[in-house]
Amino acid sequence: MSRHDWWGLVLEAPDPRALARFYSELLGWEIAKADSDEAAIAPPEGVTYIAFQRADGYVAPVWPAQEGCQRITMHLDFEVEDLRAAVAHALELGARESDHQPQDNVRVMLDPAGHPFCLYLDGSTSSETH
Incomplete structure (x- = not known):
């Protein structure tokens, strides 16, 4: 993610990694980042992403x-x-x-x-x- 024209959206989730895996498999996009508090997926080509961030009390x-x-x-x-x-x-x-x-x-x-x-x-x- 070294580009400077990225755009995307962020969804709150109780388990960001699990939701990233779900959408990665649903869309065929790669997981670009994943840790216990946030994760992101991105298509092979393009400038967009979907990110997921931990939300306690979601x-x-x-x-x-x-x-x-x-x-x-x-x-x-x-x-x-x-x-x-x-x-x-x-x-x-x-x-x-x-x-x-x-x-x-x-x-x-x-x-x-x-x-x-x-x-x-x-x-x-x-x-x-x-």
Whole structure:
């Protein structure tokens, strides 16, 4: 990570290394950094990353939103070629499907720490998801 044009996002998690492994396997990205308090993954080429930082007392967001519960402040979207296969792969890695699925060509998933992410087919959008 010696570049100066990196950009990315950071997700809080109770176990940053475990969440980095999950997304690394889901996306096929390499783990660029990992210790007990933070981890990061990056694609083979590009300038972006997803990082994970330890958050003691982490509370997973609830979706759809419920009064008095931790709300989602963001979610990740991943375009896939085969929605059924992508969902199966995510489930195999430890994700779970949300009970609420508002669109046919989008699957709202929850990672092992409870962060929502959407798998969608080309031409679909998940803007209605949240």
